[in-house]
């Protein structure tokens with residue numbers, strides 16, 4: 001029903017899409033897979049009229065689609081859910097859904113009709129949302145449902161989702177996929193971009209793999225497996241399960257006790273204590289929003305805890321800020337690369353010294369040594385294979401995965417004693433995941449103490465030596481990785497079966 | 513204890529060839545100029561309509577405009593003399609903008625600087641050049657203080673747009689009161705007395721009329737501003753805070769301290785501009801005094817995309833237009849107001865980035881960076 005033929009798009013000297021052919025059938029979920037920077041987002045942005053292709057045509061139902069703006073795309077029945085939501089936080093769900101296509105005549109908004117329409121749609125497709133709720137108060141998962149409703153309200157027959165699961169919990173992902181399967185049963189077609197091979201294998205019908213802007217192959221999902229997909233994507237064999245050496249855990253490098261930390265809306269961490277030893281990875285699992293971000297920020301010196309104590313190699317560092325922590329050998333990879341880890345409009349070189357610009361090798365008496373900074377950036381870029389390998393490129397022009405590499409490359413410079421990594425592989429392709437995991441294990445072997453926070457249970461189980469589970473601001477359970485089971489961790493993540501409870505309480509308010 | 517030693521790097525590795533730097537500079541300059549150039553073209557087109565309505569010849573009018581701004585030494589002198597304070601008030605907006613703040617207070621800061629400069633000029637004994645030197649320093653300091661107040665209030669949560677507007681009223685009226693009361697001089701025009709001739713800034717000479725060395729100081733100020741913002745660690749912090757406060761916090765930089773610094777620096781530049789204007793061009797502060805220089809600084813900064821080099825060009829453009837308009841009125845009878853209309857249209861299009869983007873195609877989006885107002889208004 002949709003065909004893209006010979007689509008080509010270059011940004012300056014980078015060819016993001018090189019003569020791409022893609023065919024989308026009615027009633028299928030078509031996966032798009034490729035490394036960071038392969039050109040997936042660019043391709044769907046062309047389809048949605050956000051970019052203009054240099055060459056190539058798009059056909060819908062055999063006719064040239066003639067899409068030059070997003071509103072053309074909407075008219076042709078294409079709906080897009082962007083990775084960054086485009087919602088108005090102060091409006092209600094119903095208002096957001098109908099925005100720009102309001103029901104009723106004249107300038108008056110018929111809010112009742114809008115709410116009715118939203119309610120009908122959400123019931124029909126099993127997308128649970130309250131049409132009257134204020135969007136700003138909804139969780140990310142629910143906001144995403146609102147985005148999907150927006151496209152349905154505009155009668156989309158082709159739905160494009162760019163990395164929709166990067167922000168979802170495993171449960172929310174399952175729910176989303178159930179909804180998507182419902183859509184295709186109704187005859188809609190879906191293009192789905194994700195870096196998670198397992199997800200794609202579970203939900204899609206066919207998968208097109210893109211590498212360096214070119215289509216490598218289109219495969220039928222039921223006839224392929226993770227290893228083949230990874231190989232197609234990267235162009236070589238990928239080790240999906242990194243080998244972990246036995247490392248004897250050494251001294252305690254970082255210790256926190258009775259930490260209470262306030263978040264944006266009240267207390268987020270309620271009395272956490274932990275210790276991380278040299279040569280070990282402590283994994284912190286948990287559903288998003290249970291205090292992990294605030295814990296990481298408090299430990300890294302970005303957020304001042306309300307009470308409690310943090311020690312680094314025996315020294316009380318509770319009151320220090322992040323630059324001082326960095327100077328004492330603590331590295332921190334934050335979860336939000338766009339807002340915290342990088343300055344989008346700065347060059348890569350400038351971003352590489354975000355915390356270390358005061359060092360004598362990068363500045364003298366307040367004067368930036370730009371050549372030294374650039375030389376340092378060039379080295380780190382080469383070492384981590386950041387693309388494009390240009391220290392003068394702006395951080396915002398890099399694809400998501402390459403931005404993440406820049407942050408990891410910066411933080412791991414100079415052999416830190418302690419590393420706090422919050423979702424270090426979020427939105428990163430398998431090749432880069434392999435690389436970052438390898439780096440984390442290398443640091444561990446070298447003797448660094450690592451706190452790895454992740455929403456991906458698989459990642460934690462693969463890398464961690466000990467696993468702690470956070471729920472509602474507390475660590476509700478801790479276990480040796482070797483003894484952990486998915487069931488046990490799952491119970492803890494849902495806030496049940498904690499060490500203080502002999503029996504699961506069966507608390508009905510907690511949905512699992 | 514810490515293994516946090518970053519391996520030594522060889523500076524030479526980071527050095528770039530002249531060709532590479534040159535190419536980058538040319539591309540950057542081209543990008544920076546394309547926006548104002550398109551805006552100017554549109555403005556001139558609209559101007560054609562206005563001139564035709566007034567029943568004049570378009571060619572003659574525009575020729576007179578150009579002649580009046582740049583056609584002779586006297587014209588150039590007028591342009592330079594107009595541009596001098598605008599360089600300073602333009603920097604007064606551009607630097608806070610880089611730090612994420614929108615300084616509307618240039619007007620008040622300029623007045624405070626002007627009266628402070630004259631106060632020293634009138635009361636300090638000693639050789640003229642020394643008095644002039646001290647007067648200029650004090651003018652800058654006074655402007656710094658007038659910028660520091662909204663900086664402090666910002667730390668306590670008051671938005672700088674509101675506080676700088678209020679401080680404009682206070683600054684202007686305080687200046688008038690000082691000029692009419694403690695510093696009042698004799699003469700028909702109300703205001704302070706004239707500072708001694710030896711304290712006045714030397715004229716550039718060479719047939720450039722009233723243009724004085726303040727212009728040279730303006731160029732120096734722009735260079736200093738550039739170095740400060742792009743070559744020093746302080747400027748690096750300031751830009752980080754302006755671009756991404758979240759990343760600044762993450763890196764351990766103080767958002768409050770840098771916001772304060774940004775707007776206080778802005779105030780200092782406006783104050784210097786005021787001091788040079790009163791000591792150089794007028795020799796006194798009269799009531800009512802030169803006005804709108806502070807506000808026009810906002811336009812200059814926007815036109816110059818908040819870059820010191822752009823500010824200098826923008827100020828010369830503003831100054832030339834004002835000088836040229838007089839000539840145009842004199843020789844063709846097109847009203848002086850046409851200059852204001854042209855300016856307004858240029859500014860409209862320079863700020864209406866979306867519209868020009870549309871005209872130039874989507875590619876132009878990156879060109880607009882640095883001129884977007886929203887950023888300055890947000891935090």
Ligand SMILES: Nc1ncnc2c1ncn2[C@@H]1O[C@H](COP(=O)(O)OP(=O)(O)OP(=O)(O)O)[C@@H](O)[C@H]1O
Pocket residue numbers: 011014015016034035036037038039040041042043387388397398399400401402427429
């Ligand atoms: N607006 C732009 N200007 C310049 N280069 C761009 C722009 N958008 C994308 N690119 C470049 O085009 C290439 C493809 O980027 P794209 O965002 O499509 O990758 P992607 O496959 O979606 O990657 P990811 O998985 O990391 O999101 C990259 O090299 C990127 O740097």
Ligand SMILES: [Mg+2]
Pocket residue numbers: 040041042162399400
């Ligand atoms: Mg993408």
